[in-house]
Amino acid sequence: MTAPRLLVHRDQRLMAEATAARLITTIQDAQATRGSASVVLTGGRNGNGLLAALAAAPAREAVDWSRLDLWWGDERFLPAGDPDRNHTQAGQALLDAVPVEPGRVHVMPASDGPYGEDAEAAAEAYAAELAGATDPFDVVLLGVGPDGHVASLFPGLPGVSERSATVVAVREAPKPPPTRLSLTLPAINAARQVWLLAAGADKAKAAAAALAATDPVETPAAGARGTDRTLLLVDQAAAVELPPAAAG
Numbered sequence: 001m002t003a004p005r006l007l008v009h010r011d012q013r014l015m016a017e018a019t020a021a022r023l024i025t026t027i028q029d030a031q032a033t034r035g036s037a038s039v040v041l042t043g044g045r046n047g048n049g050l051l052a053a054l055a056a057a058p059a060r061e062a063v064d065w066s067r068l069d070l071w072w073g074d075e076r077f078l079p080a081g082d083p084d085r086n087h088t089q090a091g092q093a094l095l096d097a098v099p100v101e102p103g104r105v106h107v108m109p110a111s112d113g114p115y116g117e118d119a120e121a122a123a124e125a126y127a128a129e130l131a132g133a134t135d136p137f138d139v140v141l142l143g144v145g146p147d148g149h150v151a152s153l154f155p156g157l158p159g160v161s162e163r164s165a166t167v168v169a170v171r172e173a174p175k176p177p178p179t180r181l182s183l184t185l186p187a188i189n190a191a192r193q194v195w196l197l198a199a200g201a202d203k204a205k206a207a208a209a210a211l212a213a214t215d216p217v218e219t220p221a222a223g224a225r226g227t228d229r230t231l232l233l234v235d236q237a238a239a240v241e242l243p244p245a246a247a248g
């Protein structure tokens, strides 16, 4: 587990563009070193903003999209193609515009898929798919919610305390929709790099807690750390509650 390094950007747009550039370079490095790369995508405003910035970056041509595995940190358990699904939104923001290899795009099951509405069975199926991955994730992207949630691990819900499974079904999430699938902290924390994204004034409290809190049950973002690197990426609006020394 690595301590988070804080990076403050002027605003949300600049943060998305700088993080897209960072991601392109990180993917290139991984592909040069290991032949392929793996990235775990996040949903939400910051996650989709990053994907849109990546789609708009001319340097996206530097990525070998055919040698990239894409996974999801969480998914809203809704029918395939539902506009609220993280997969649908990632398609619109980036994936429909780049030559990803369909077999390497590891979509979490939908509620009208082979497991129907059985979210637990869907979580087990995704865990089995994950178990087939031989290398740790290169980067896990995590949008931080205003309550400090990451992926679909919400404060106080059982998912955040899961210690053995890599994927869980989440019920009664405080943010709609109530039923979701999520990677767990042990799955997230096996990644080489974890990037926590928190831009916007509504993320100020959560950004401070992601850095300083000690109990992941209260602040799931505080329990998400990479083995080689953890970054907390914020904009100035989200940096206002950080201790001055941390915010530089």
Ligand SMILES: O=C1O[C@H](COP(=O)(O)O)[C@@H](O)[C@H](O)[C@H]1O
Pocket: 042, 043, 044, 045, 046, 047, 074, 075, 076, 086, 142, 143, 144, 145, 146, 149, 150, 151, 152, 175
């Ligand atoms: O519902 C979700 O929320 C979080 C945070 O989203 P944001 O809009 O507050 O940035 C996101 O990371 C997660 O993937 C998504 O399912």
